Amino acid sequence: MSFTLAEAKAADAADPLRNFRDRFHLPEGVIYLDGNSLGPLPKNVAPHQRAVVEQEWADGLIRSWNTADWINAPQRVGARLAPLIGAKPHEVIVTDSTSVNLFKLLVAAARLSDRKTLLSESGNFHTDLHIASGVADVLGLTLDIAPRAEVEARIGADTNVLLLTHVHYKTAERFDMARITARAKRAGTMTVWDLSHSVGAVPLHLNDAGADLAVGCGYKYLNGGPGAPAFLYIAEHLQEKLLSPLRGWMGHAEPFAFTDDYRPARGIDRFMAGTPPILGLAALESALDAFEGVTMERLWSKSRAMFDVFVGLMEARCPEFRCITPRGEEQRGSHISFAHDHAFEICQALIAEGVIGDFRAPEVIRFGLTPLYLGFEEIWQAVDILARIMAEERWRDPKYAVRGKVT
Numbered sequence: 001m002s003f004t005l006a007e008a009k010a011a012d013a014a015d016p017l018r019n020f021r022d023r024f025h026l027p028e029g030v031i032y033l034d035g036n037s038l039g040p041l042p043k044n045v046a047p048h049q050r051a052v053v054e055q056e057w058a059d060g061l062i063r064s065w066n067t068a069d070w071i072n073a074p075q076r077v078g079a080r081l082a083p084l085i086g087a088k089p090h091e092v093i094v095t096d097s098t099s100v101n102l103f104k105l106l107v108a109a110a111r112l113s114d115r116k117t118l119l120s121e122s123g124n125f126h127t128d129l130h131i132a133s134g135v136a137d138v139l140g141l142t143l144d145i146a147p148r149a150e151v152e153a154r155i156g157a158d159t160n161v162l163l164l165t166h167v168h169y170k171t172a173e174r175f176d177m178a179r180i181t182a183r184a185k186r187a188g189t190m191t192v193w194d195l196s197h198s199v200g201a202v203p204l205h206l207n208d209a210g211a212d213l214a215v216g217c218g219y220k221y222l223n224g225g226p227g228a229p230a231f232l233y234i235a236e237h238l239q240e241k242l243l244s245p246l247r248g249w250m251g252h253a254e255p256f257a258f259t260d261d262y263r264p265a266r267g268i269d270r271f272m273a274g275t276p277p278i279l280g281l282a283a284l285e286s287a288l289d290a291f292e293g294v295t296m297e298r299l300w301s302k303s304r305a306m307f308d309v310f311v312g313l314m315e316a317r318c319p320e321f322r323c324i325t326p327r328g329e330e331q332r333g334s335h336i337s338f339a340h341d342h343a344f345e346i347c348q349a350l351i352a353e354g355v356i357g358d359f360r361a362p363e364v365i366r367f368g369l370t371p372l373y374l375g376f377e378e379i380w381q382a383v384d385i386l387a388r389i390m391a392e393e394r395w396r397d398p399k400y401a402v403r404g405k406v407t
């Protein structure tokens, strides 16, 4: 593919989403291709954080739970997020981490049936498998971890819950949510979807897909900041049937009655456990402003165009990398991954030159395509820098082999 720098500039000039990048703080000299791991800082987060800290906390003190409506932040931010996943406002809350939400939903769902097997995919994000193994231990279930190609066939008469990540963290392969959910339902199995690499990246229609339960991260494509609280979705028809195994006071029907007995709150609120992290919720709430005025369909169409440019340039200029992301637009998410034996060192050399992607062991380099703030020229430049690093073998410098605690 001969996509030139001039064509990249022209594509940016014609891009109706071009001005959305002004909503973000993007450091000079950096091409940020890691928004699938930690989104950049939206510009209105800091002023909002300052107001929450300096007015609501400093002056309002404990009164702000009521006066600034801190107490309803999990539901309010959940309702804000709901349109991005095709859910009703009262079907989503923002609370805890993705891992903890997975635990709560898996236990709650598994307790609805006598079936003895939890099913998931080998190579799923490890927290999902670790949490599922903990749930299996606690409930005396068997965890069946099937290769991706066999997952659907393994849904059987004893499958209690199916846990899948919609867009794979490494390869970006995407499951067909509606088809698999329906297939699982026919077998009497409930599905829990991990949307960490889907939300804010691809159009999602959980209600239309008949999805029962889902979780997802706040700090990736949603740009909620490091360790942002996660979200949890429960389809309306299940909300009164499920009980959280973490019976915290914030999930109680009357937290401020201070009673010894536990009575679950109505609806999804019972899936809260402890005190909501207000600063994290406030950051995510203002980060979601960046999605105002654009549909996920529009973002996805730019993501697809960026993918085609990226893959074409890589084939032409860096053929030694093997693309492990499917080409079909229905089969993938919004990041693109390549395998290379020296992926770690190459990723470090790229970062040293201002192109930030990330490495996933043992041999994958990932690049997030985030249409809200990324342009075609940046993609052209990123591949150009990579091609030069490869041609000059700059990645062989021993300093690029040094691994930090976070890779």
Ligand SMILES: Cc1ncc(COP(=O)(O)O)c(C=O)c1O
Pocket: 097, 098, 099, 100, 125, 127, 128, 165, 169, 194, 196, 197, 217, 230
């Ligand atoms: C698929 C998936 N699930 C969950 C997580 C992280 O979960 P937590 O919010 O508990 O750290 C990640 C993080 O990268 C992920 O990729």
